[in-house]
Amino acid sequence: xxxxxxxxxxxxxxAAVQAGLSAAYSYPGTPASEIMEYLLRLSExxxxxxxxxxxxxxxxxxxxxxxxxxxxxAMVSFKHVGLNVAADPFINSAITGANGGxxxxxxxxxxxxxxxxxxxxxxxxxxxxxxxLEPTNHQEAYDMTREAFDLSERFGIPVMVRLxxxxxxxxxxxxxxxxxxxxxxxxxxxxxDWTLLPANARRRFKVLLDHQNSLQEYSEETNYNQxxxxxxxKKFGVVVSGIAYNYFKEVSAYLPLxxxxxxxSTYPFPVKKLHQLLPMVDEILxxxxxxxxxxxFIRGVSDISGKTIRGKLDxxxxxxxxxxxxxxxxxxxxxxxxxxxxTDIKLANRPPQLCSxxxxxxxxxxxxxxxxxxPRGNVFSDIGCYTLGALPPFQAIKTCVCMGASxxxxxxxxxxxxxxxxxxxxxSTFAHSGITPLLDAVYSNTNMTVIILDNGTVAMTGxxxxxxxxxxxxxxxxxxxxxxxxxxxxxxxxRNHQENVKIIKEELDYEGISVxxxxxxxxxxxxxxxxxxx
Amino acid sequence: MKYDIILAGVGGxxxxxxxxxxxxxxxxxxxxxxxAEVHGMSQRGGAVQSHLRLSDKLIYxxxxxxxxxxxxxxxxxxxxxxxxxxxxxxxxxxxxxTPYTNIPDYPPLEEVCREIKKAPVHVLIESEKLAxxxxxxxxxxxVMLGAAxxxxxxxxxxxxxxxxxxxxxxxxxxxxxxxxxxxxxxxAALASRRE
Numbered sequence: 001x002x003x004x005x006x007x008x009x010x011x012x013x014x015a016a017v018q019a020g021l022s023a024a025y026s027y028p029g030t031p032a033s034e035i036m037e038y039l040l041r042l043s044e045x046x047x048x049x050x051x052x053x054x055x056x057x058x059x060x061x062x063x064x065x066x067x068x069x070x071x072x073x074a075m076v077s078f079k080h081v082g083l084n085v086a087a088d089p090f091i092n093s094a095i096t097g098a099n100g101g102x103x104x105x106x107x108x109x110x111x112x113x114x115x116x117x118x119x120x121x122x123x124x125x126x127x128x129x130x131x132x133l134e135p136t137n138h139q140e141a142y143d144m145t146r147e148a149f150d151l152s153e154r155f156g157i158p159v160m161v162r163l164x165x166x167x168x169x170x171x172x173x174x175x176x177x178x179x180x181x182x183x184x185x186x187x188x189x190x191x192x193d194w195t196l197l198p199a200n201a202r203r204r205f206k207v208l209l210d211h212q213n214s215l216q217e218y219s220e221e222t223n224y225n226q227x228x229x230x231x232x233x234k235k236f237g238v239v240v241s242g243i244a245y246n247y248f249k250e251v252s253a254y255l256p257l258x259x260x261x262x263x264x265s266t267y268p269f270p271v272k273k274l275h276q277l278l279p280m281v282d283e284i285l286x287x288x289x290x291x292x293x294x295x296x297f298i299r300g301v302s303d304i305s306g307k308t309i310r311g312k313l314d315x316x317x318x319x320x321x322x323x324x325x326x327x328x329x330x331x332x333x334x335x336x337x338x339x340x341x342x343t344d345i346k347l348a349n350r351p352p353q354l355c356s357x358x359x360x361x362x363x364x365x366x367x368x369x370x371x372x373x374x375p376r377g378n379v380f381s382d383i384g385c386y387t388l389g390a391l392p393p394f395q396a397i398k399t400c401v402c403m404g405a406s407x408x409x410x411x412x413x414x415x416x417x418x419x420x421x422x423x424x425x426x427x428s429t430f431a432h433s434g435i436t437p438l439l440d441a442v443y444s445n446t447n448m449t450v451i452i453l454d455n456g457t458v459a460m461t462g463x464x465x466x467x468x469x470x471x472x473x474x475x476x477x478x479x480x481x482x483x484x485x486x487x488x489x490x491x492x493x494x495r496n497h498q499e500n501v502k503i504i505k506e507e508l509d510y511e512g513i514s515v516x517x518x519x520x521x522x523x524x525x526x527x528x529x530x531x532x533x534x
Numbered sequence: 535m536k537y538d539i540i541l542a543g544v545g546g547x548x549x550x551x552x553x554x555x556x557x558x559x560x561x562x563x564x565x566x567x568x569x570a571e572v573h574g575m576s577q578r579g580g581a582v583q584s585h586l587r588l589s590d591k592l593i594y595x596x597x598x599x600x601x602x603x604x605x606x607x608x609x610x611x612x613x614x615x616x617x618x619x620x621x622x623x624x625x626x627x628x629x630x631x632t633p634y635t636n637i638p639d640y641p642p643l644e645e646v647c648r649e650i651k652k653a654p655v656h657v658l659i660e661s662e663k664l665a666x667x668x669x670x671x672x673x674x675x676x677v678m679l680g681a682a683x684x685x686x687x688x689x690x691x692x693x694x695x696x697x698x699x700x701x702x703x704x705x706x707x708x709x710x711x712x713x714x715x716x717x718x719x720x721x722a723a724l725a726s727r728r729e
Contacts, residue, residue, distance in 0.1 A: 003561060004561075005557050005558055005561055030573050031573060033573075034573070113572065114573070166570055166596050166597065167596070169570065169571050169572065169573055170568060170569060170570040170571070170596040171553070171557050171567075171568070171569040171571070172566075172567060172568045172569070172593075172596075173561050173566075173567070243596070245594075246594040246595045246596060247594070247595050247597070249594040249595075250594040250595035250599065251599065324597055324599070325595045325597055325598075325599040326599050326600050329599065336600075337599060337600050337601040337602065338600065338601050338619070338623075339600050339601035339602075339603070339618060339619040339620050339621045339622065339623070339625075340601075340618040340619065340621040340622075340623060340625065340653060341618070342618055342619050343615045343618060343649045343652075344649075345615070345641055345645050345646070345649055346641065347612065347615055347616055347641075348612070348637050348639040348640055348641060349581075349637070350544065350579075350580055350581040350612070350613075350636070350637050351580055352545065352578040352579060352580030353578060353579045353580065353636065354578070355578060355579065385578065388578070460578075462573075531704075
């Protein structure tokens with residue numbers, strides 16, 4: 001078929017559709033958002049599958065699991081920290097097993113381009129005892145995602161596809177294959193397998209463990225893992241995985257002899273292939289994007305006495321951040337290359353910032369003024385554009401940890417005596433993980449103020465729809481038990497500044513829980529609506 | 535043939551639109567390409583960059599090694615200077631001279647331009663002026679693409695074709711504005727090379 005230009009994320013989405021996907025779910029998060037964006041675009045052509053944003057990753061995962069139980073093929077995708085949110089169903093779905101093919105795509109963010117950590121999802125796959133596929137390029141992202149559905153159905157387990165930012169957000173050409181239709185449907189999952197009462201769970205876990213040999217066998221045999229033995233470069237070998245393979249191949253051409261190498265793209269780790277490499281070399285350099293997962297594994301399972309293992313643990317490669325071709329070249333002993341001399345003038349940084357006209361600007365200005373007379377107060381915040389309120393000129397927030405943590409931490413802070421204890425959270429983040437902690441705070445009648453920044457969209461990741469906005473949000477808050485006298489709606493605009501400061505002050509003064517909704521549409525989504533054809 | 539380009543600018547200036555045109559033109563002309571880009575947080579008025587690699591042979595790395603780029607193509611002069619270490623010593627700088635001053639400590643523009651001019655081959659373009667002349671200040675990215683086109687291993691027709699496809703949904707007037715921006719950028723670069 002004809003080659004097309006695709007992001008790594010889009011290659012995964014197309015592959016899923018062409019593997020006979022029946023339903024896909026996701027929650028926005030960089031660098032995974034474009035998987036669902038592309039699924040939505042493709043489905044608009046009337047293709048017969050369901051593609052939906054979910055309220056959070058746990059819900060997305062469980063929806064996909066329900067599709068799998070029903071016998072159809074499902075995919076769930078999110079960023080690495082989204083798997084933390086979905087970890088409960090993820091781990092347990094390895095025990096229930098998959099009925100219809102179930103593929104979980106996780107996009108890691110080494111270097112933390114747009115994330116609060118750089119956790120490595122390969123550990124999660126290992127923890128759940130399932131297969132993890134780690135493509136090196138766009139064509140592999142396509143091919144391996146298709147294969148992931150087959151593997152899931154062959155072994156009856158969910159299968160993980162691990163992407164990293166540099167593949168998810170890189171464009172190249174992909175040659176798709178003939179699509180296959182959705183399956184005709186198979187019988188529902190077996191109740192004894194899917195009801196994880198301890199007796200069932202013990203039996204199912206044993207089944208999963210018994211499967212491990214077959215998973216290992218797959219990894220030893222698949223062509224995605226390649227052992228290339230060099231007859232000349234005998235002393236030195238390389239074990240390389242995922243995107244790091246590209247950097248290795250980019251620079252290894254400059255080595256006097258290409259070393260023997262093992263390219264790893266599937267896990268469980270292909271141990272037999274390693275044992276074919278080991279006797280040939282005295283020294284191994286492990287190059288992998290993320291944590292030293294393979295490196296630690298090699299040190300643990302092989303007789304490496306007398307051999308040197310180099311990688312992230314001995315400092316040959318940096319233990320954090322993203323790999324680059326230059327770092328890999330250095331670890332291979334190649335001389336440093338230099339470009340044009342770096343300029344002497346001081347280059348001012350240009351950090352991301354709130355857009356001009358953004359409603360959050362007016363909210364933070366009013367909040368800062370209202371808090372001026374409370375030096376012992378604290379503002380706990382959350383994940384979204386408004387996290388940029390931590391930077392000058394606002395410096396309005398003191399925390400950002402994970403989705404929903406603003407409200408729970410504000411309650412904890414209030415319990416410890418902080419007054420005023422304020423939580424600032426966006427409407428979509430509130431729907432994602434803010435409702436349950438607010439219920440907790442209502443139950444305890446905690447003395448705190450929650451400000452929900454309702455801009456009607458998931459702005460940071462590209463204006464996806466929000467589940468908790470507008471009038472339904474007001475009703476939800478009343479339903480949670482917020483006193484309607486202390487549920488205030490303000491419109492964050494410069495002309496309302498004095499009034500907004502007054503309302504915020506009143507609610508800070510109120511001894512109990514109050515919620516202020518700062519409601520004005522995101523100027524990005526407003527602009528998109530104006531630009532889009534009627 | 536191998537041609538590595540660092541694309542630079544500020545979030546919102548349309549770097550990814552330049553990349554769209556180049557990626558598709560490359561595929562059209564039977565070249566291999568890889569293009570790493572930045573999404574998410576950094577798109578909100580922050581520094582953005584993209585590594586774009588063209589070759590007639592298979593490309594492995596999505597990222598350009600230091601000192602390997604043939605060109606820095608930047609829609610903003612200060613952003614040009616962030617990536618000098620990627621440029622080959624004999625590489626080309628094609629940079630806008632129109633500053634985007636959304637930060638308080640922007641260095642004096644003359645100083646920034648003086649640094650750019652230290653590169654052996656450089657083309658400085660008044661992108662805002664030319665974009666306005668073409669019909670919209672937003673078309674600065676296409677002005678810069680036009681300026682770069684005199685060096686690129688891609689045909690002008692391929693670039694024009696994908697500019698049309700890129701702006702298809704926005705109507706004929708916007709297509710014409712962007713094609714004119716491309717042409718004005720190209721003419722300005724040619725004139726600058728003759729000087």
